């Protein structure tokens with residue numbers, strides 16, 4: 255709110271603009287950028303920033319939700335519902351690994367042996383499958399189900415994909431309930447037998463819980479009580495996803511910028527206020543000298559702290 259107010263103070267609306275709260279961002283942006291061919295500010299900014307090229311060519315940074323929980327906690331079931339209600343691409347690490355086995359590739363044999371043993375597949379393999387699936391889906395909101403399963407997974411993802419998740423959803427379910435669900439799943443999975451299930455539960459406790467603790471310490475974890483019916487659990491999940499702050503603008507093509515007349519030192523004012531560089535435009539649709547200063551710092555403030563004028 256206070257940021258919006260600052261934006262309003264800094265903004266000098268063009269005389270023709272009577273932009274009201276009701277007018278859409280798109281409509282307001284037209285006033286900001288009178289040219290009929292809107293300037294792709296974010297894309298332009300990326301060309302100049304350290305982010306350029308680091309996202310594997312994706313023109314927008316997708317919203318990433320990691321979905322974690324013990325085996326049988328209902329991650330897959332809930333992800334299907336989230337994908338359908340909130341327009342996410344659902345990438346299940348386990349499914350990607352099973353597809354790799356089914357493809358008959360060389361890696362497939364190693365993956366199959368590892369899964370049968372209830373162990374974790376080497377991170378390089380899993381992360382590469384996820385990275386490719388993200389690239390292929392080109393989605394702006396991605397659920398990554400069953401990943402990262404261990405610290406090595408997490409570190410490999412950050413190194414290879416170059417991102418942290420926006421949120422980590424943790425389905426918290428008692429062990430006896432998970433075992434009951436897995437034994438009743440009946441999908442012919444090689445790991446849904448009591449011996450392997452016991453190993454998977456041990457691996458979850460010893461390797462996956464520390465990852466959840468790590469993201470908790472970074473304020474990213476949203477815990478969901480995963481007992482009850484799938485619909486009851488989804489009520490809580492629905493509330494959570496409806497409340498996620500930066501989800502609804504994820505991947506949108508709206509450029510969020512500050513506008514000011516040339517010479518107003520907008521970038522410097524914004525920099526002092528936010529203590530971070532801010533991309534600004536002057537009324538002539540040009541990046542003014544302040545902006546060159548901004549771009550030289552090779553950073554723009556994250557999307558969620560931008561102000562849509």
Ligand SMILES: Nc1ncnc2c1ncn2[C@@H]1O[C@H](COP(=O)(O)OP(=O)(O)OP(=O)(O)O)[C@@H](O)[C@H]1O
Nearest residue numbers: 324325326327328329330331435438439482483484
């Ligand atoms: N709330 C629920 N109550 C009862 N059964 C459920 C519930 N949610 C899911 N199930 C069932 O439990 C089984 C496991 O669910 P699901 O495959 O979604 O779990 P998962 O966490 O993705 O498991 P895994 O990590 O082994 O892939 C499935 O047969 C599913 O239909």
Ligand SMILES: Nc1ccn([C@H]2C[C@H](O)[C@@H](COP(=O)(O)O)O2)c(=O)n1
Nearest residue numbers: 347348369373374375380400401403
């Ligand atoms: N990040 C991951 C995800 C899965 N696996 C392996 C080991 C799991 O027991 C198996 C099944 O996964 P699920 O369908 O339960 O998510 O796949 C892994 O090694 N690394």
